[in-house]
Amino acid sequence: MTAPSQSSALYDASGAVDRVSWLARMEEICEDSGYFDPLGPGHWAFFADEGTTLLVTFEQIDTIRSLPGQMPMGTTLAQEHGWSHLCLIADGDTWYRDPRVFRYFDRLVDDAFFEDFDRVVFYGAGMGGYAASAFSVCAPGASVIAIAPRATLDPAVAGWDKRHLAQRRLDFTSRFGYAPDMIEGTGQMFLLFDPRQTEDAMHAALFTKPFVAKLRTPFLGDRIEASLTNLGILGEMIRLAGEGRLRPADFHRMWRARRNFGPYLKAIAAETARSGHPQRELSVCRSVTRRLSAPKFRRRQQELEDQLGVLSEGDL
Template structure:
């Protein structure tokens, strides 16, 4: 049906897009629906498995034109197997059909066929990655700004997802932090300046969890890490058994070259009325990245500081961001 190479995933209707995934999975795995609002796409390749939780809208909005699950693309590039759980809308994967699917995987000892298993997700999908990792003891989990639970008795202070309060988070696979107790290592990446994300992250504090607080990365951590071109590297390192706090922070230095991250720092300094520090940031970025906006802002700030009799220190004395 889809042998024509001129047909791209972006041109397909929703039903044809799913049919295309099913066809792609015929030789090396499967694609099947899980109830009315979820589906699963499995590609079997090597004894390393990357399990990702993604939204249909996120996959189809991918600007690379392939509109394939990101987990599949990363795993294929790294020579790994992939298992992608797809939701039609933000559901936190709180669906009996999804529970039954993971029960089936446990009954079949599915994860025991793999030497290494990595779970990944962001936001509601990060919650699911943590919650369902309990089915694969010893797995590695990478979760970006995940919620711990939306049970109002525990996180009633989070008013962002009121529509989910009628969904049970107290039954099976419910409280995600508790589901991590059998993992090998979990990495929770979040911005401590986002109060609600930081409060959820605090609930994940466990000996097996590395809480990676990334100031100024904002509320869309996945978007920012992709902008830094390090998200794939993080997941590949996890699949290779090489992800650690040190490795993450080494990769995270790429933030120094991402203009939108640097603009967030400047916006925060401006809101705090700290022109001296903002000018230092602008000069650093203007010299390293030749950023015209930062250079123009630097001229304004230097003029304001000069009127107050304040001069910037010699650039040699300024440390890297």
């Protein structure tokens, strides 16, 4: 296994100045241990062979290139723990509905690729969450962590979801198409979603297998991945899954950190303000200012106390 200091230097594409140089750098990175293969014009497979636990992620090239090291998010996580990493990289909103991607996973199964690892974890968010769920069928016993996964974009099944109209033309009726069926055989799936996002909640409801743990993250909207990353929750969940120790109770314990997370608190405050219930909004502000130094919440608390004609807590 590569030593940590060497590994950090190896998995770095920050010097790439355009897509051509980035692709060349990714090939160079994989020369000694792994591979970087195109799967047609819209996808690539990046594999770093580092350990007996495998993290499989589904990411988009533009997002990867926006990160400081221009490496997949999963590479950073895998590197921290000495794991191997397989990343399916998409160029745009492909939803991985490409026969060349299907054939790639067929080859992995035929080669017993996943059987070489002690544990396998599939991860993705949104489009990547769909793919992580759909292709997990290739690795029986794997754990799946999926953020706001779509079950399908087939309008005959999910016609109520109007968010991806252009991608409805893709074929979701053939192989690996309906994600809730493809998770059969996984060890456990952890499905994170915001129940206040109607479409995401409806997709989540289609995952009905008993081994699916539905973990609610209200008020995070479409920023669940970024928020859980900032809170340190996502990386810890993936680590525990890679060690075979992740349980729903672990998430609920870590989720308590939201009580000190600015974007979450601001979302709750905005919702209570929109609801037209100043007393409820005041309760939120007081809850925050009791625990945190939050000048904006304190100012709003004072405004509401004046509006409602109630004493501030300091005067009680």
